[in-house]
Amino acid sequence: MTKVPGMSTTPADAIAAQRPAIELMLLDLSAAHREILLATHFAHRTTTEAAERLGLPPAEVKARLYYAMRELSYMLCAASARR
Numbered sequence: 870m871t872k873v874p875g876m877s878t879t880p881a882d883a884i885a886a887q888r889p890a891i892e893l894m895l896l897d898l899s900a901a902h903r904e905i906l907l908a909t910h911f912a913h914r915t916t917t918e919a920a921e922r923l924g925l926p927p928a929e930v931k932a933r934l935y936y937a938m939r940e941l942s943y944m945l946c947a948a949s950a951r952r
Contacts, residue, residue, distance in 0.1 A: 894941060894944045894948070898937060899940075902936065904923070905934050905937050908923055916934060917930075
């Protein structure tokens with residue numbers, strides 16, 4: 870495969886190129902949404918583990934995670950549409 874300057878050649882390169890944008894999107898989330906994403910996805914914890922760590926009911930963690938992921942998804946779609 871011939872490498873084209875400025876073009877990603879692997880999925881890891883593509884993810885690394887998007888990392889700063891995703892980090893900025895995380896900062897645009899509400900504190901509650903950011904907290905729940907960090908406590909679950911980025912810490913590799915289940916919702917039950919995150920609930921115990923945060924002192925929240927598991928149902929609350931699941932609801933917050935759903936809405937946080939939905940908001941992040943909207944942000945990603947909007948950023949993709951601007952490209």
